[in-house]
Amino acid sequence: MNCTRRNFLIGGSTTLILSGYFPKISFASMLKKNLIIISLRGGMDGLTAVPVIGDKRLKKLRKKLILEDVLNLNSDFGLHPKLEIFHKLWQKNQAAIVHATNIPYTGRSHFDGQNLMETGAHIPYKEKTGWLGRGLLASNIIGKGLAISLPMPLLLRGVPQNNNFFPSPDFVETKLIDQIYNEFKGEHNELIKSTLDTIRQRPLSMQIATDSDDRKKLALEAAKQLKDQSGPRVAVFDLDGFDTHAAQGGVDGAHADELEEVNKIVTILHENLGQAFDNTLILTLTEFGRTIKQNGGYGTEHGYGSAILMAGGLLKKSQVYTDWPGLKKKELFEGRDLNSTIDSRAVYNSAMSVCFNQDPEFLRKEVFWGDELPDLSQDLFKI
C-alpha cells in the first residue's frame, strides 16, 4: 500500500498549509502548564504501589504478597520495584505520593466508584459531567482537553471541543476528508464541519498514526501534543486491570503488571515532554484501594483508602504526603481497609488551581459544590 501512503502524505501536507497550521512561538513567561490524569480502573492497591516499611501487621496479613527489593523512598515508605521512573524522579524532586487518600466513597462497587472518581460527586450517576471538564470550563479553557481513548471520558465532559486520540487500525487518507468537506453545508452541519476542521488541522503525526493497542505510541503522541505551546493543556489516559482478586503477587504478580503499565506511560511522557515536563503535573486516579488482608486466592478485595502517584516539574518536592491512619485493626476502615484521611478531590482541586492558574476557592465552589476541600497547593505543588 505504498501508493496509498504517498498519496496520503501529499494530501496531508497540502491540508496543513492550506488550513494555516503553524506552531505558535513560545515565550518562557507564557509557558502553559499541563495536567495529565491517568485513570487506574479496578481499584489500585496503594499498599502494593507504596508499601509501608517494617509494618509487622501488614507482613502478617499479606504473607504471600510481600514485596522483596522495594525501592526506598524514606524511612517509612518504599516504592514498588516496577515503578522505577517514580524512583528516578524522586531523586530530582519530581515525584511524590499522597497516601491514605481516596474519593469519599465507601461502597466498594467499581461501577459506582468509577463514576464518582470521574464526576467528583457523592451520589453515583447523579452528575453527568466530570470534575476535570467542569474545572476547564470554569477556568475558561476551551478546546484544550485531549483524551487518549475512543469515547470521551466522563472525567472530561462538561467542556466543549475536546480532542481525542485513539487511532483506528488503519489510517484514513486525508484527501477523503477533503473531498467531502465542502459538502457539509448549512447550520445543522456545523458541529460536524467544525470537528472535521479539528481533524484537518491535526499534525501529520497524529493523522498517520494507527493501532491504538500500542500504549507506547499513544503516550508518545500525547507527549508531542502537550509539548506544543498551542496544543492541549490536559490529557487523560485510561488503564484498567487493577482488580486483582487473585494471584496479585508481589514483585512480579498481576498488580505489578499493571503498575508496570503506569511506569511505561510516565517514562515515555517524561522522556518526550523534554522541557515541558517542568511545567507538567501527572496524577493517578482510582476508585478505591484494596483490603489489607490477602484473600483465599492470594489476591485482595475491594477496599477504601489508596494512594495517588504524582510526577512532574510542578511538584514542590519529593515526599509522601499523608496523615497516616495506621494499620491496626481498630485503625482500619470497617476493620479491613486502609482508611482515607485525605479527600483525594482536594489534591485534584489544588492541582487544577495550579495548572489552570485559578483560585482554589473559586474552583472548589465551581467544580465541587463548595465541599470542604482544603487547599493543598502550597504543600504539594510549586506555586
Place this chain on the structure above:
Amino acid sequence: MSLNFYRRVAFGLSPHEKPDKDPLNWAINQLDIIPDLLWPGTIPTEKDLRKKYGEWVYGDREVLRKKFKNDKHAYRKAKDELRIKTGERYFELNEHAIRHFQTKYSKQPVFERFWLFWGNHFAISEKDFLAEFSTGPYQREIIRPNMVKTFEEMVQSVTTSWCMIHHLDNSESFGPNSKKGMEWGETINENHARELLELHTVSPNAGYTQEDVIQLAYIMTGWAHKWDRKNLETGDIWFDQEMHQKGDKVVLGVKYKNDAKRELAKVIHDLATHPICIKFVSTKLCRHFITDEPTDEMINPVIDAWNKSNGSLIEIHKAVITQAYKYNEITHKFHPPEIWLMQLSRMFDLNIPLSFEKMNYTFKIKPNNRQRQLSWILREIGHSPYRAKQPNGWSDLEVDWVSPELLLRRFWFASVELPMLVKSGNRSHGFILSCLKNNFEEHENMASLIDNFRFGTSDYDLGQKYGVICNLPGVLKI
C-alpha cells in the same frame, strides 16, 4: 415524501426493496405484531446463558483463584480454558449476529428500530459479565415481548428481570428493619430505586427527593436473586420476605401500605402512568426519531396517544411514526454508529453478519477472527451495543457522537473495512448507483462525487467510493 424517511424510521431499503406508495402506512403497519427472530443459528435462552454465567463465575472465583493462587501464569492459562469451555468470549458475538441479522432482513424494520430504542432506554451497561452472557437474551426475552403491551407492563418486566436486578444491585439491598437486615446489620442499596425513577420512569423533572429514593428502595427490598453455593449470584429472581422492609412507605406523596411483594406493582403503576413520566418518555421517543431538541408541538400528539390508549406501546409507536413522518422534511437527525452500520449493511447488502453455520461454536477452541468480525467492527466504530458505560445507555444526541476519533472511525470503516464486506456480485459501479438511487433523493450529486472511480472494482477503488458516500452529510444525518 423523501426517501430518507426509510432511514429515519428504519434502516433504508435493501436492493430487493422498492419505496412504498404510502410510506406512512408502510411504517405504521409494522407495529402490531412481534416479528419472529430470523437468525437461523442458535438462539439460546436467557436461563441457559445465565447457567453458563454461573459456571464461569463459579469456576473462576471458587475453583481457579484458589487452585492457582501462587502462579499468575498458570492462573491465566486455566482462566482462558474456562472462557472457552463456558463460551465467555462467544455468546456476545452470537448476540450481535442475531441483532444485526434481524435489522438487516426483518420485514418489519420499523419495529426493530423501536426494539433498539427500548433496549437502550432500559439499558444494561457494562458490568461484571452481563454483556458476555445476559444482555443479549434480556433484549430478546424481556424487552421484545413487551413491545406490544403497555409501558407499565414493560417496566414491571424489566424491573423484576434478573439482568436489571443484577445490573443495579437490588439483590444487595436489605430493608434495615427486615429479618436479614437486622441479623446481618445490612441496609438498602439505592441504585435500582434511583434509576427506576431517574432513567426508567419519571426523570428528575418529577422533583423527587432523596427520601423518595430511599422509600422506593424500601419497597424494592426483597426482589433479589436466590443465592446458593453453586449458582452464586445467577439464581432466579424471587421475592425474599426476610429482606423486605416492613411498614408503610411514601413515594412522591403517595402512601403504599405494608403489603410485601405487592407493593412494587402498585408503585410501578403510579410511576409508569405519571404525567411527567409520559412526557419524559414521549420526548425521548421524539428525540430518537425526529430531532435532538423536539418541540412540544412534536411531542404532544404522542402524549395524547399515550393517554388515550392507557400507555399501549403499539399506539404510542404509531403516534411517534406519524410525527416523524409529519416533520420528516424539516428536521434533521444524526444517527449513532451502530444504526449507521445497520443502514449501510441493509442498503448495500453487505456481507455481515457471518453465516450461521460459520458462527457455530464448539466450546473447544476460542472464537476465530471471522466470528469476532462484526463485534470488532462495532467496537472499533465506538458503539458496542451491550457495553454502554453507564445505566443511562447510549446517548441520542449528536454532540455526544461527534468527536474527532469517532468521525475518523467511520471514515476508516467505510474506506478500509467495508470494501472487504462487499459481496462478489455487487462490486460494479452500477450496483452502487442503483443502491443510491433506491435510497437518496440526491443520488445524482452523490454519484458525481465518486465518478472518477467508476471503472474501478478493486478493494482500493471501492474504498475510495464508499469512503465518500457513506460519510456525506445526508448519510451521517437525515
